[in-house]
Amino acid sequence: MTRPHFHVVRSGDCIESVAAEVGCAWRDLWNYPRNQALRERRSSPSLLKPGDVVHIPEQLRPSPLRLRPGGTHRFRCELLRTTLRVRLVRRDAEGVRAIAGVPYRLVVGMTSIDGTTTADGHVEAEVPVNARYARLELSPGTSDAHLVDLDIGHLDPVDDGDGVLQRLHNLGLLRGSPTGEALTDAVATFQREHGLTSDGVLTDETVAQLREVHDG
Structure with missing residues (x-):
């Protein structure tokens, strides 16, 4: 066995x-x-x-490589990739709107990827599966340029307390160190925007809606 x-x-x-x-x-x-x-x-x-x-x-489990001391060895390595998807939205007095049709530059390691956000505000790119960090620049080279640092793979599950805080932060509802009052206000705002009872209580229904909105 x-x-x-x-x-x-x-x-x-x-x-x-x-x-x-x-x-x-x-x-x-x-x-x-x-x-x-x-x-x-x-x-x-x-x-x-x-x-x-x-x-x-x-x-x-990978098999060990057998090498000859003093010899020259050649190896062929496949660089595995995965899809990175980010949706960008703007929150203002008129509500939540997608940041659509904006040029961007995504830098992952030594690779730079240029593109334009989609009609629903998405940025999508193939990145190395072991990538941990990226930098996204909106409207690069202009006075409206805006930088966003991305921690790839660092998002915790939504049923974890940190996962809830991370998603509220990513949605622009929570800033800085979360206090009890700030967290309650952020949850209440999210509930109000999505037709839930706006009481600031993190119910199962609210968590499920947060997963759907953020994780898509």
């Missing part, structure tokens, strides 16, 4: 990045029977929390 190995999730990890590190298809890793509890606890393979345990079966 094979003995499964395991990987303890670090900040920025997702199933795709763990699978790339192991050298297997992410679906094989995610669907491994020993990871059933993880699948039940986390609704998406992209949303893991530091400390989560991913079990890795013996047959998926």
